[in-house]
Amino acid sequence: MILNAIAAFLHLTIRGALFLAIAVFGGLGTAWALIHSGSRLTTVTSGPWMSWTAAGRMDADPYTRANTVRTARLPINPSLALTWRAENDSDGARIHSSCAYSIDMSLLDAAWWSLAVYDDRGALISNPANRHGFNAATLVRNADGTATIVLARDARPGNWLPTTGAGKVTLLLDIVDPVWVATATSDPPKLKPLPAISRIACR
């Protein structure tokens, strides 16, 4: 009799746990995933770069608006500017301060852009060089017009962007050029090439 009661209790407990797992964790988990990472319906990707296509628009979808609120952003209307975000390199591996990366800026032809590096929470990384990003005016190009930014924790010649010991880092590329943006968001989209992020070496 006691065993039957225990069996019934366990039966009820397992069913309740299963229901909670599906309902609560499934509902919250899928919402978090779509709000944080987006989907094909709400974002556009180009290599390692991702952008929310409707960020800042008055008719944005609920997931984009939730992402804007959650990340405390003030996005400019996507008809004038686009913000691209990269958390992985071109091979899909997470960008980490223990590794050095090469960012090829040669093919980026927007009139104005700025590239900055942040830690996982969106904070600028403290470093002795007091350098946190490059823009269209401060990037040093080679004689042949090519340009490369090196992302590393130790000093490098040329366009060096320090990551110090921040751990997982995120790159943000702001492009404020209506002509460039109009081409990228045309129908069909003619995405212009964005900088490739190649891993050089890791410690």
Next chain:
Amino acid sequence: MTIAPENQPSPQTTPELPATIRERLKAQTTATASTGQPVRSEAATAPANSRFQEFRARVRRAGATLVPMAGQMARRLRLRPQVRPTDAVSPDQSPQRVTPAKNHVAGRALAAARATSVRIGSTLDAIVTRMPSNRTAPRTRNTVQTFDATPPDLKEARPSLFAAGMLLTAVVTAGLIHLGTTFAIPLLGAGSAYATLKPALPANRMVAFPVQAPGRQILPFASPDTLYAICRFDIAASPVVVRALLPGIGWSLTLYTPAGDNFYAMPGTVNGPTDVAFMVVPPTDRMLNMMPGARREEMKLNQVVAPTREGLAVVRAPIKSAAMLDETRRELSASSCKTSELAAPVR
């Protein structure tokens, strides 16, 4: 199944069992009569099903004995008449009767006890009926095959862990939680850029922030190559006039709702400086320029209809080099945000 005489309920307190229990008792009695086999006591049957039936029988007996016990308790508490059903009552011997008021109380107490015992018995019966039975237990020899009085449809419908109905309900609930969470975040606005900046921004005044640096960022992912001047406009009392000079490409003036929707944007161009000036008005004040009376300079300004009473006006200035930082600051300081003079009384 027989009930011991001392446990036999009195006629006055016989509980009215639910119909399902009566039917099962009747079916079991009929089955044992039809087999013609001597029925052993339930304790003698070894298989798990018979132990199951024995447990159910004990539950029924427990429910049936609760009412007489309640009656005895009521007698002891002198809440019912001191007359037993077995006592002979002669015409010249009137039983002691309690007062009408106490009789009413006793009757209600007995009725409540009766109803409670029936409910307990039927509930326990329903629980044990739904327990998964041990169908794989081996049967021993020389035992009577016990008739299971559980209705066939109930046997078929015993729920399993992965019932389709439960899964469907869970999926629907997950969907509702998903939608509720997605729509609630923008409505609540907690942690948004507006909520973060509001404490540092007075109403209707442009504030220029220093260069973004570690530990001195106004917002997460704020650009270190940009100077920001932000105005928290509040047009509940009167319109707000916003002015800015955008010298070239990379500059921008944007207006936002508290949820971060960009409802107005003016970029700088490569063609030269752009002088921007407009009045932010609520939707109901669109006809301001039609007002009679003295015309003021601000009435000639373009009007931008804001969908909300509050919001942010942000001027972004690109820092093209360290050497040009001071000049950029001067150009940014030309930006302003103030209450319209239309709010002042006409003299």
